[in-house]
Amino acid sequence: MTDSPKAPKVGDTFTLVRECDRYRPVYYAAASGDFNPIHLDPEFARAAGLPGVILQGLCTLGWAVDAFQRYLGDPGKVRGVRVRFSRPIAVDDVITFTGTVTQVDGERLTAQIDAVNQRGEPVLKGAVLEGVA
Amino acid sequence: MALSPSFVGRKYGPFTYEVGVEKLREFAYAVAGGVPSLAFAGNSPPDGLLPVLHDKAAAAQSAYGAIVAMPNFAVVYAIGPFSAAIMDPELGLNVMMLVHGEQEFEFLEVVRAGDVLTTTGTITRAVSKAGKDFLTVQTESTNQHGRLVARGTWTAVIRG
Numbered sequence: 358m359t360d361s362p363k364a365p366k367v368g369d370t371f372t373l374v375r376e377c378d379r380y381r382p383v384y385y386a387a388a389s390g391d392f393n394p395i396h397l398d399p400e401f402a403r404a405a406g407l408p409g410v411i412l413q414g415l416c417t418l419g420w421a422v423d424a425f426q427r428y429l430g431d432p433g434k435v436r437g438v439r440v441r442f443s444r445p446i447a448v449d450d451v452i453t454f455t456g457t458v459t460q461v462d463g464e465r466l467t468a469q470i471d472a473v474n475q476r477g478e479p480v481l482k483g484a485v486l487e488g489v490a
Numbered sequence: 491m492a493l494s495p496s497f498v499g500r501k502y503g504p505f506t507y508e509v510g511v512e513k514l515r516e517f518a519y520a521v522a523g524g525v526p527s528l529a530f531a532g533n534s535p536p537d538g539l540l541p542v543l544h545d546k547a548a549a550a551q552s553a554y555g556a557i558v559a560m561p562n563f564a565v566v567y568a569i570g571p572f573s574a575a576i577m578d579p580e581l582g583l584n585v586m587m588l589v590h591g592e593q594e595f596e597f598l599e600v601v602r603a604g605d606v607l608t609t610t611g612t613i614t615r616a617v618s619k620a621g622k623d624f625l626t627v628q629t630e631s632t633n634q635h636g637r638l639v640a641r642g643t644w645t646a647v648i649r650g
């Protein structure tokens with residue numbers, strides 16, 4: 358890619374803000390095929406012990422990957438991702454992703470990413486992204 | 491029914507997925523904050539979406555020569571073994587109480603429209619702990635050239 362950023366270095370940061378708008382779980386269901394009713398049907402979600410519909414965890418993972426690929430300027434430079442889903446995302450939640458490059462070894466780099474909702478509560482735990490410069 | 495380690499080693503697949511360009515676009519649009527449709531929502535891409543993920547002309551000029559998949563599109567083409575394990579009647583999981591606990595991917599090749607991806611998976615962890623069941627499935631996906639495209643580690647937690 359011609360618009361790649363300059364060489365990543367330890368301490369670089371990148372951010373992305375994403376709102377779980379009312380229809381995001383529906384849009385993500387359509388695109389991903391994850392039609393589990395806990396993401397679509399408030400009554401079903403409450404019967405499953407949730408306060409309401411929650412966003413697909415894999416959409417949250419997608420947001421983290423998107424933040425990283427924007428930083429790298431190239432989806433092909435993303436080589437790995439690892440996340441634990443620590444808290445569900447509800448409709449109207451606004452998630453702020455903050456990535457920090459923690460290691461650069463030759464062309465390979467590692468970044469940690471924090472993802473918190475509008476109350477400052479983490480929605481991912483120990484999220485790590487691997488890439489190449 | 492509580493999960494037991496006796497299920498470790500159980501295999502699922504192969505599952506085959508043929509990649510289409512509009513599906514790649516819809517997926518990228520939905521993840522990047524847009525609508526996965528070229529119909530009523532109009533066809534303008536979400537802000538900041540990398541051109542190689544949706545713009546045919548720009549992608550043709552890139553090193554890849556064609557639109558490529560978001561790396562995490564693996565959640566679509568590689569999920570077969572994980573969902574098969576979750577629905578496996580012999581495991582007897584209460585799907586209603588199931589949440590996705592952890593996810594890990596290693597990406598080895600970019601994915602383009604027209605790729606035919608084949609995924610197999612194996613249960614690597616099945617335990618009952620503190621009233622919860624934990625199920626982990628590891629997957630490997632290869633393309634039509636026999637090259638390894640992605641490895642995945644998928645963990646479900648079944649609450650009580």
